[in-house]
Structure formats: structure tokens, C-alpha cells
Amino acid sequence: MDDSYPDAGAVIRTGKAEIRTPAQPGVHTPLKTLGRMFLWPDSRRFWLRETVSLRRLAAEMKPNLILACAPPYTDLLLAERVCRETGTKLAVDLWDPWKEDIYRMYPTRFHRWLTARAEARIFSRAAFVSVINPAMADSLRAKYPDLRVMSLPFGFDPDEIKSTPLPRAERFHLAYLGSFFGDHKRPEGLFPGLARLPDDLPVRFSFVGAKSDKVVASLRELSRRFPVQCLDYLPHREAVALASSAHALLVLVTRGPSYGLVSTGKVYEALAFGRAVIGVVPRDAWVSGFIAGHGGYMADPDEPDSVRSAFEEMVGDWQNGRLRLPDPGKVAGFRWENIVAGLAAELDGVVS
Numbered sequence: 001m002d003d004s005y006p007d008a009g010a011v012i013r014t015g016k017a018e019i020r021t022p023a024q025p026g027v028h029t030p031l032k033t034l035g036r037m038f039l040w041p042d043s044r045r046f047w048l049r050e051t052v053s054l055r056r057l058a059a060e061m062k063p064n065l066i067l068a069c070a071p072p073y074t075d076l077l078l079a080e081r082v083c084r085e086t087g088t089k090l091a092v093d094l095w096d097p098w099k100e101d102i103y104r105m106y107p108t109r110f111h112r113w114l115t116a117r118a119e120a121r122i123f124s125r126a127a128f129v130s131v132i133n134p135a136m137a138d139s140l141r142a143k144y145p146d147l148r149v150m151s152l153p154f155g156f157d158p159d160e161i162k163s164t165p166l167p168r169a170e171r172f173h174l175a176y177l178g179s180f181f182g183d184h185k186r187p188e189g190l191f192p193g194l195a196r197l198p199d200d201l202p203v204r205f206s207f208v209g210a211k212s213d214k215v216v217a218s219l220r221e222l223s224r225r226f227p228v229q230c231l232d233y234l235p236h237r238e239a240v241a242l243a244s245s246a247h248a249l250l251v252l253v254t255r256g257p258s259y260g261l262v263s264t265g266k267v268y269e270a271l272a273f274g275r276a277v278i279g280v281v282p283r284d285a286w287v288s289g290f291i292a293g294h295g296g297y298m299a300d301p302d303e304p305d306s307v308r309s310a311f312e313e314m315v316g317d318w319q320n321g322r323l324r325l326p327d328p329g330k331v332a333g334f335r336w337e338n339i340v341a342g343l344a345a346e347l348d349g350v351v352s
Contacts, residue, residue, distance in 0.1 A: 036107050040114055041073040041098075048074060051081050058086045064351040065127070069093040073115075080122050091128040091350060093152075093343075097136060099143075100258040103182065123147055128350045130343060133263045135286035150346050154265035155339040156272040160236075163274030163328060164244055171227065172315045174278070175206040175246035177239055178266060180215045183256025186301070190252065190280055191218040193299065193307025199225055203315055206242060208234055243269075247318060248276035251291060254301045255282050263287045268334045271326040278314055280307060294331075295324040 039045045058066065066088050068079035076092060083090040096102060099112075099119045106112045123129060123144050130152040131137050137151040167173070180187045197203070204227035207219060211230070219230050234242065243249060249270040253262055259282055267287065270277045271294055279291035280299045292298055299310035317323045332338070 033107055036105055036111070040106070040111055041077065041118070042071065042105065044072040044074040047072075048078055048081075051078060054078065054082045055085055058082055058088055063088055065089040065091050065347060067091045067093060067347070069095070070098065071096055073098055076122050077118065080125060083125065089127045089350065090122070090125055091130075091347060092122070092126050093130045094136070095132055097139065097258055097261050100139075100261065102184070102257045102259075102262065104257065120144075128346060130346070133261070133286050133290070135261050135263075139261060148350070150342075152339060152343055152346075153263075153334060154268050155334040155336045156269050158272070158335050161240060161269055161272040162244075163272065163331075166247055166275075166323070166325075167245055169247075171202045171204045172248070172318050173204050173206065173246045174248045174250060174311075175208070175243055176250040176252065177208045177243060178252065178264075179210045180212065180252075181210060184254055184259060184262050185252055186254040186256075187215055187218065187252070189254075189301045189304055190307055191215075191222065193280075193304035194222055194311070196304060196308040197226075197311060201226075201312065201315055202319075203311070205229065206231070206246065208232075208239060208242060243273050243275070246273075246275055247323065248278055248297075248314060249273065251277060251279045251281065251287070251296075252301065253279075253281040253285060253287055260285045263290070267291060271331045271334065274325060274328065274331075276314060276318075276323050276325055278310055280310075294326050297324065 035043065066079050066083055068075045068090065070076050070092065076098075079090055079092075082088065099116050101112060101115065106115055120143075123140070126147065128148045128150070129140060130150045131140065132151070132153055134151045137149045140147055140149050179185055194205075205222065206229040208231045210233065211219070216230065219228055222228050223230075231242075249266075251264065251267050251270060253259060253264065256262070263286060267277065267279075267290070277291055277294065277296040278299065279288060279296045280301045281288045281291065282302075283298075283300055288298060297310045297314045299306040301307075314323070
């Protein structure tokens with residue numbers, strides 16, 4: 001974050017009040033499990049030491065509302081404390097489900113009981129909750145019928161991500177920007193599907209992000225038959241340039257806990273690039289219908305033949321000049337200024 005804040009603003013920095021391990025996100029290790037036994041609701045537990053500072057700030061500025069964004073879920077505990085002590089309204093911007101424990105953060109029944117109890121208490125106090133997709137909104141309404149909930153998707157910055165003409169090339173270029181770690185990013189069905197592609201298919205691949213040794217071995221095997229670019233995380237500008245050089249972008253979601261509620265911010269960026277999108281996602285997940293509604297090519301992550309068929313269809317459409325691309329008019333609705341305007345209008349209604 002930079003220092004370009006208005007005079008009326010104030011920033012409280014938490015410092016290094018967080019315990020980290022070298023393991024990748026989504027990877028379960030004994031050290032992580034040990035830490036989660038004692039750090040509830042997450043590794044930012046020590047941010048709660050800022051309660052006094054935030055309470056003092058709220059007393060001085062007298063805000064109409066405090067908006068807590070989660071995860072990290074410690075934010076919710078911190079905001080709840082301050083709102084209770086100052087009488088300020090609480091709003092929540094929830095990016096991932098909490099009680100459902102989709103990342104298997106809570107190792108015991110006691111931890112899960114604490115989480116369910118805290119979620120119910122905080123959401124009973126909240127004047128408003130925004131979530132990132134309609135499936136999450138429906139799930140919360142079923143649990144808390146009186147809760148004011150709004151589905152507010154992720155978006156993209158049009159100054160950073162621009163739709164450009166498809167590159168002219170002899171091979172179809174597919175890019176994946178993301179990790180292969182965690183229950184919702186398993187590649188077990190993806191790579192066997194790619195292995196079944198015909199040798200003469202004019203395609204090349206770029207995979208950008210953290211990978212296990214097993215994934216690297218799978219990419220090495222794939223590279224025996226097709227050009228494969230295997231990269232670690234790239235600086236943002238380089239990642240944008242690589243995505244712009246592709247004909248299609250891959251979105252991967254697999255059957256982890258409560259996968260039907262999962263969506264990823266990358267899908268909105270993929271649409272913004274004006275590229276074809278292939279969704280290797282469960283058929284019954286919300287994100288499947290969303291990608292299909294924007295012209296995406298669909299495959300099930302547990303069915304290699306489904307992956308092969310979708311890739312062949314996509315490359316064939318490209319060869320015949322009918323590659324399905326997102327509708328720019330629909331995509332414009334996901335510009336950040338439109339997303340923020342929707343949130344601002346809802347918050348205005350909360351405080352009025």
C-alpha cells in the first residue's frame with residue numbers, strides 16, 4: 001500500500017503480527033497443523049492486539065460503519081469487538097465461506113464449534129454482508145434468514161487489463177496462471193486429459209505459479225509432445241503480458257470441501273483479457289454455470305476424456321475462425337468502478 005491517502009484517512013499497520021510457514025497455501029504440514037491448534041481463527045490472530053488502537057480511532061472519527069473484509073477471519077473478530085464497544089454498525093465483505101472450513105484450517109471439533117459460534121454471533125450483529133457469488137449468498141440466507149446479503153463479484157482494473165486482438169500464431173496458446181496446491185486446485189484429472197490430446201494438435205502451454213514436484217514431472221512429460229513453458233510466479237506486469245499473448249486462459253476448480261460455493265477472482269480477469277476461457281470445474285459448482293454463461297468451454301476436473309474433448313473443441317474452433325470469446329458488453333459490468341459503485345450504494349442504504 002502506498003501513502004496516497006486523503007487527509008481524513010488513517011492507517012493502522014499491524015506490523016509482522018503473523019506466523020508463517022514455508023509451505024505453500026493449501027498444503028497441509030505438521031507445522032501448520034500444530035499452529036492451527038493454538039492460532040484460531042487463523043495465523044493473523046495477533047492482529048487482535050490492535051483492538052485498542054482501532055477503538056481509539058473509531059471514537060475519534062465516529063464512523064457510520066466499519067467494514068471488515070475476510071479472510072483473514074481475524075478481521076471479523078477485531079471489527080466485532082470495536083463495533084460492540086463503540087456502538088458502530090458492522091458490515092462484512094466475505095470472500096470465502098467461513099463455517100464451511102473449505103481450506104481445512106480447523107483441526108478439531110472444538111475449533112469448528114468455535115468457528116460456527118463466532119460466525120453466528122458476528123452475522124447476527126452485522127447490518128450487511130457482501131459475498132462473491134450467488135451460491136454463497138444463498139447459503140448464508142439459508143443459515144441466517146434475517147441477514148441482509150448482497151452478491152458482489154470480484155472484478156478487474158481496466159487500466160491494467162485490456163482486451164486486445166487475438167495473437168496470430170501457428171499454435172494455439174493456452175495459459176494457466178495459478179497454483180496446483182490445495183483441495184480445490186488438484187491436477188489429477190487435468191494432466192491425464194492433456195496426455196490424451198492427439199500429437200498433431202497445434203497447441204502450446206504456459207503454466208505460471210507454484211507447483212509441486214509431481215506437477216513439474218507431469219509438465220515435463222507433457223513437454224515431450226507439445227511446447228510447454230513452466231514458470232514460477234511472475235511480476236504482475238509480466239503475468240499480464242503473458243496472459244495477453246494467449247488465445248485461451250484456463251480456470252481450474254476441483255472437488256474440495258464445499259466446492260459448489262467456490263469461485264476465483266481469476267475468472268473475471270480471464271474474461272477481461274477478451275480471451276477464450278476453458279473451465280475445468282465441477283458441473284454442479286456455481287462457477288461452472290458462470291463460465292458457461294460467458295461462452296466458456298467446459299470440462300469436468302475428474303474426467304480426463306472430458307478435458308481432452310473440451311480442448312479439442314476449443315482448438316478446432318480456433319482453427320475454423322469461430323473461437324468463442326466473452327461478450328465485451330457483459331464483461332464491462334465487472335470493472336472495478338462498477339463493483340465499487342454497487343457496494344457504495346448498498347452501504348449508503350445501510351447507514352441511512
